[in-house]
Amino acid sequence: MMDTKNTQPYLPHELIIQILLRLPVKSLLRFKCVCKLWFSLISDTHFANSHFQLTAATHTHRIMFVSYSDPLQTRFIDFEASLHQDTASVSLNLNFMPSESHSYIEIKGSCRGFIFLYSYSNIYLWNPSTGLHKQIPLSPIDSKLDAVYFCYLYGFGYDQSRDDYLVVLMSYDTTLANVSSHLEVFSLRDNKWKEIEGINLPYMNASDDPRTGSFFNGAIHWLAYGVDLSVNLIVAFDLMERKLLEMSLPDDFYYELSFCELWVFGDFLSLCVMGDDTVEIWVMKEYKVHSSWTKTLVLPTQYFSPLCLTKSGDIVGADGGNGLVKYDDKGQLLEHRSYCNVRGRSQAIMYTESLLSPPCFLSEPKKMTQTRRKRSTRRRMKL
Amino acid sequence: MAEEKSQASSSKMLTLKASDGVLFEVELNIAKEMKTVQAYIDDCEDIETIPIPNVLGKHLAIVIEYIKKTNEEYDAEFEKQWNMDDLQLLLLAANYLNISGLQECLCKAIAKRIENKSPEYVRKVFNIENDHSPEEEAKLRKEYKWAFEGVDKD
Numbered sequence: 173m174m175d176t177k178n179t180q181p182y183l184p185h186e187l188i189i190q191i192l193l194r195l196p197v198k199s200l201l202r203f204k205c206v207c208k209l210w211f212s213l214i215s216d217t218h219f220a221n222s223h224f225q226l227t228a229a230t231h232t233h234r235i236m237f238v239s240y241s242d243p244l245q246t247r248f249i250d251f252e253a254s255l256h257q258d259t260a261s262v263s264l265n266l267n268f269m270p271s272e273s274h275s276y277i278e279i280k281g282s283c284r285g286f287i288f289l290y291s292y293s294n295i296y297l298w299n300p301s302t303g304l305h306k307q308i309p310l311s312p313i314d315s316k317l318d319a320v321y322f323c324y325l326y327g328f329g330y331d332q333s334r335d336d337y338l339v340v341l342m343s344y345d346t347t348l349a350n351v352s353s354h355l356e357v358f359s360l361r362d363n364k365w366k367e368i369e370g371i372n373l374p375y376m377n378a379s380d381d382p383r384t385g386s387f388f389n390g391a392i393h394w395l396a397y398g399v400d401l402s403v404n405l406i407v408a409f410d411l412m413e414r415k416l417l418e419m420s421l422p423d424d425f426y427y428e429l430s431f432c433e434l435w436v437f438g439d440f441l442s443l444c445v446m447g448d449d450t451v452e453i454w455v456m457k458e459y460k461v462h463s464s465w466t467k468t469l470v471l472p473t474q475y476f477s478p479l480c481l482t483k484s485g486d487i488v489g490a491d492g493g494n495g496l497v498k499y500d501d502k503g504q505l506l507e508h509r510s511y512c513n514v515r516g517r518s519q520a521i522m523y524t525e526s527l528l529s530p531p532c533f534l535s536e537p538k539k540m541t542q543t544r545r546k547r548s549t550r551r552r553m554k555l
Numbered sequence: 556m557a558e559e560k561s562q563a564s565s566s567k568m569l570t571l572k573a574s575d576g577v578l579f580e581v582e583l584n585i586a587k588e589m590k591t592v593q594a595y596i597d598d599c600e601d602i603e604t605i606p607i608p609n610v611l612g613k614h615l616a617i618v619i620e621y622i623k624k625t626n627e628e629y630d631a632e633f634e635k636q637w638n639m640d641d642l643q644l645l646l647l648a649a650n651y652l653n654i655s656g657l658q659e660c661l662c663k664a665i666a667k668r669i670e671n672k673s674p675e676y677v678r679k680v681f682n683i684e685n686d687h688s689p690e691e692e693a694k695l696r697k698e699y700k701w702a703f704e705g706v707d708k709d
Contacts (some may be wrong), residue, residue: 180640180682181640181643181644181647181682182681182682183643183646183647183681187646187647187650187662188681190658190662191662191665191666191669192666193662194662194663194666195666195669195670196670198701198702199669199670199671199702201699201702202673202674202699202702202703202706203674203677204695204699205674205685205687205692205695205696206674206677206678206683206685207678207683207684207685207686207687208686208687209683210683211687211695248701259704259705262701262704263700263701263704264701302699303698303699
């Protein structure tokens with residue numbers, strides 16, 4: 173099988189796969205060019221799933237940064253590197269959308285390598301790394317296209333029990349005196365919208381602008397206003413149970429929610445609050461435990477919209493202008509970079525590089541037993 | 556952690572015979588780290604010399620040294636001494652001998668070395684023929700243009 177002296181070694185498929193599983197997404201996409209075998213190994217959905225799970229600790233994350241200039245500018249930034257290192261950004265195109273759409277996009281969420289975005293009246297789920305995308309239909313309420321309903325909560329997440337991606341919208345009829353929200357869920361696997369009936373949703377928007385959700389612990393979380401108790405709170409939709417639950421904000425929390433944002437700070441659900449002169453970061457040290465809300469960090473700035481953490485624990489966020497800032501875990505400013513000279517709005521979101529592709533509409537919902545699956549998929553890889 | 560495993564109390568020795576006839580006397584507990592050898596011992600209890608037909612003496616020596624010295628520090632420096640061909644031959648040896656720690660270490664090392672390289676470089680390393688048509692390859696390069704940015708020059 174193996175010649176001993178001077179011929180070049182020849183690795184069998186199973187060993188090639190073991191090596192490929194340890195490469196980042198960027199390398200793997202490039203190596204689809206190597207030969208037809210590598211192309212099919214890397215394009216295989218089992219490989220993509222194994223790779224995503226195996227590399228969980230070392231996933232490459234990027235920030236998609238959109239500047240609403242004319243024309244629209246998009247950047248895909250590796251924020252582990254210095255914000256000033258332009259070579260750490262890659263150029264990706266938005267050609268999956270018709271060109272008229274390129275002038276206006278609204279990012280509404282990201283999960284497992286997919287970005288959930290609107291372009292005018294079109295909804296897309298897009299994997300920027302592979303270019304794979306899916307257009308999903310507008311929800312029944314969204315497609316009414318009248319100004320009566322206000323959709324104030326947008327969310328995107330992953331239901332591990334069904335290997336399904338869900339888009340979640342919450343809206344209410346602004347003409348009615350008694351506010352009752354409607355919760356609509358789109359399942360990628362079922363390929364349809366469904367309104368969650370039979371639950372009381374006495375919620376409305378906590379601030380003027382619609383909010384995007386934070387996917388954490390299998391649920392999507394938003395800040396909202398509870399009309400029955402007249403109080404600001406956190407509303408969370410559990411994607412496995414398909415149930416809505418409430419969480420309260422810290423005691424004596426008198427900040428206006430227009431200046432607050434929920435985000436996932438490492439392993440914790442966190443509130444970022446813009447005060448008069450500083451920005452406070454509160455962390456729920458124990459999930460769902462109200463008393464565990466703790467003020468953890470104070471940043472020496474008036475505006476900060478948090479995005480993500482670097483591997484070394486630095487905090488990266490948007491500066492409210494057209495740039496990004498990086499603070500260390502003590503709240504010291506490390507870097508600040510402006511991306512656009514033109515004043516104007518910008519939007520940013522963190523996403524993960526992945527080879528994952530949305531589940532096929534035709535396949536059966538798979539029952540996942542995660543720990544066993546990891547082993548058996550690896551064995552299945554031996555060709 | 557830095558203690559050599561050969562200092563363990565087990566003193567039974569075993570001989571491993573590489574493909575080129577080179578003989579290695581190793582302690583039983585070292586040999587047992589190679590699951591293939593362990594299986595051999597389980598089948599034939601009184602065996603003293605075990606043939607390792609797939610591995611050259613040069614590589615078997617490296618594998619045995621790895622088993623004796625492996626720890627986080629050693630592993631980090633281990634792969635630096637070997638060229639790409641040797642890394643692959645060592646991986647084949649580790650795979651045949653079924654030593655998971657070494658296999659993991661080598662897969663990681665090879666991946667690290669090719670991570671930022673071009674497809675041409677990778678083909679040379681693994682002795683792979685490019686069976687994509689020029690059109691197919693051009694299409695892939697265009698589709699994943701971003702993945703070709705910042706790649707090491709060959």
